[in-house]
C-alpha cells in the first residue's frame with residue numbers, strides 16, 4: 001500500500017481495533033493502506049522493561065522517558081518525508097484541512113502518549129508535531145490516533161464508494177453539513193422537506209446551502225466567523 005500509518009504505542013493489542021472493521025477494515029485487508037504497530041516497551045533497556053519515571057519537579061503520575069521513546073522512534077526508521085505526530089491534548093486541534101494533507105502524503109508516524117505525558121526533550125529532539133483531537137483528556141493516545149487514521153483512510157483513493165461523499169460533507173467548505181433524509185416519506189408524523197422531493201436540483205442545492213449556513217452560524221460561531229472573514233477578504237480583493 002502507498003499510504004501507511006506507523007503507530008508507536010504501549011498497547012499494540014489495541015490495534016487495529018475499530019480500524020479493522022467496516023470501511024477502514026475492508027480497505028486494510030484490500031491493501032489500500034497499511035498499518036504498522038510498534039511496541040514502545042520493546043525499546044526498554046532494564047530488567048523490568050520500564051518506560052516511565054516520576055516527573056522532575058514532583059507532582060502526580062509518571063512521565064514517558066525521552067531516551068526510551070527516542071529509541072522506539074529511531075527503531076521505526078520511517079522515511080524522512082513522513083510526518084511525525086504526537087497525539088496530545090496540548091497539540092494543535094486536528095482539522096479536516098490537516099486530515100486532507102495527511103491523507104495526500106505518504107502517511108504519518110504517530111506516537112501515542114500514556115500516563116501524565118512525555119518528556120519534553122524527545123518532542124523537541126525528534127521534532128514531533130503535537131496533534132489534539134479535542135479539548136478533553138483521554139487516558140492515552142491510541143483512541144486519538146485511531147480517530148486521526150480513520151479520518152485519513154476514508155479519503156484515500158478507492159476507499160469510499162463515491163468520491164463525491166468526501167467533497168460535500170461537513171467542513172469541506174468551512175460549513176457543517178445540511179440535514180439528510182431518506183425513506184420513508186413520513187416518520188412519526190414528520191415529512192421529508194418538500195423541496196427535496198421536488199426534483200428541482202437548483203432549489204435543492206440552495207436549500208442545502210441555506211441549511212448549512214444556518215447550522216454553522218448557530219452551532220459553530222468560530223467556523224462561521226472564519227467563513228465571514230474569508231468572504232470579506234475575497235470581495236475586498
Ligand code: SAM
Nearest residue numbers: 087088089113114116132133137138140141144
Ligand atoms: N497530562 C497531560 C495533559 O494534561 O496534557 C494529559 C496526558 S493524557 C492522560 C495521556 C495521553 O493521552 C497523552 O499523552 C496523549 O497521547 C493522549 N491524549 C489525551 N487526550 C488527548 C486529546 N484530546 N487529543 C490527543 N491525544 C490525547
